[in-house]
Amino acid sequence: MFRINKLTDYAVVLLVDMARHGGQRSAQQIAADTGVPMPTVAKVLKLLARDGLVVSTRGAGGGYGLGRDALQITVADMIQAVEGPIALTSCVESAEDDCGIESLCPMHGHWNRVNRAVHAALSSVTLAEMVRDPLPFRPPVTAPATPPVPA
Amino acid sequence: MFRINKLTDYAVVLLVDMARHGGQRSAQQIAADTGVPMPTVAKVLKLLARDGLVVSTRGAGGGYGLGRDALQITVADMIQAVEGPIALTSCVESAEDDCGIESLCPMHGHWNRVNRAVHAALSSVTLAEMVRDPLPFRPPVTAPATPPVPA
DNA sequence: AAAAAGGGTACCGAATTGGTACGGTATTCC
């Protein structure tokens, strides 16, 4: 697991489509263009608009456009807009949860460190990069340099 | 969101506890020590054992011990052991899912790039580091350098 | 005013997750 929401995946699809076309386009156009069902498009775009990643124009002839340059929109931004603050554990962000277990909490300083590293990684890829080149597609990383230890 | 499983959080707690004590200890001891309910401890330790992060000894006087040096166990290892391969989207790992939507799939080369960055970040923190210093605890990163765009 | 287009809320079904229970197997000690 450890995967992003489907909605976030949609968000990327929509944003890339918008970046490719440029200007204002209606949610319906975008939906027809990407194949994502219209109600879902509306939902995602609204989330993105809340964080300023896209801007909306109401009324006839309105629609959505990118809120800022594609170079200024990172994957971290998208994930945050759709899924809320990037926090790997419940307590990192605001400590509103009391974690239940005592011996668990002293750990969160470390999670914070990990969290920062992940956030940096996610901020390193921009929408502009995704729009550019089609896809290099290198082999996945699912089997990294940690071979199982023989018993 | 974008957070790890509770079970993964437990895994860290258990591993840190084991690293602190060293040697073989029974699941019950570890459970009593950490406050994590016994059945859950057993479940998590079994997952960790499957990937070689811990080794088990059966029978009376048996128990669990670290499978390798704490320096060789990374956060990425733990997450993978508990939650399966680290893949941000469904299709990155094995392409068994057909993604449903056509225009979505050309995106996964990029997700792969992001995935690799995240994996590197998670591999950069080891169990040994988590066992060491109590906690520096710096401010969270939930509000990064991307201010909302004024309408 | 009427039509077009986004805004917002609420709700429901489905999938995942967290947690528990139960019986089985291996090893040690008496």
Place this chain on the structure above:
DNA sequence: GGAATACCGTACCAATTCGGTACCCTTTTT
């Protein structure tokens, strides 16, 4: 050699979360 200890494995249930849809309102243009 039997009993106690401790891990092994599967299956199951409850609860939370997620994805998706429907409905109605507000704004703007023609």
